[in-house]
Amino acid sequence: MLPKINQMLYLQIASSDEEESVIEYRSRIADEEDTALHIEYPLSQKTGRIKRLFLGDELSVYFVSADGVKHYFDSHVLGFKEDESVRLVRIMKPDPEKMTKVQRRSFLRVPAYLDLAVQLSNNERFVCQTDDVGGGGISFICDPKWRLESGSSISCWLLLPYRNGSIEHVPFKAEIVRVQDLESGRLQAMSKFIEINDSDRGKIIRYCFEKQLEFRNRT
Incomplete structure (x- = not known):
């Protein structure tokens, strides 16, 4: 199962800084293409501040489907796109075969x-x-x-x-x-x-x- 447009993603950014690497951000999928998702700039779950991303940033991402299953995948920043004056981030679309599922209240x-x-x-x-x-x-x-x-x-x-x-x-x-x-x-x-x-x-x-x-x- 792949994430859809308007779905909320939750992500962490790979970093050598311990504090930065555990911060969770949220972002909405605004658009997609064959190999990429276009997401809004992520917001910190804790502070609500926008997080700037850079080309090549590695991301650990999950989204929650309607049946309460968390779907995890690995991704990275491919580039950026201007959409009606809103700057979006292009990230690699997940490979369904490499995604991990975790049921709520059940842990891998x-x-x-x-x-x-x-x-x-x-x-x-x-x-x-x-x-x-x-x-x-x-x-x-x-x-x-x-x-x-x-x-x-x-x-x-x-x-x-x-x-x-x-x-x-x-x-x-x-x-x-x-x-x-x-x-x-x-x-x-x-x-x-x-x-x-x-x-x-x-x-x-x-x-x-x-x-x-x-x-x-x-x-």
């Missing part, structure tokens, strides 16, 4: 080996690696000496490296859903988020989106 999970700091309820702390991450929770691998039980809560700090080189630290609280022994002798713990800011959840979803596109581009 991707395999990812990221550094994770964990604090248990008894204040014991350890560092381990994730097995997969998503907008609804994570799985991680750790030493069996740590006393992890289903239903217990943990406080975590996740390190997220993005494609543009920026790094984010995401704090959250989670509940252990299941623990299982691996053949390697280590433990795999599956968890779901119970306390996480929407902005921090958005950072994880953005990371998953980037990884999913990376996986699809390899195939």
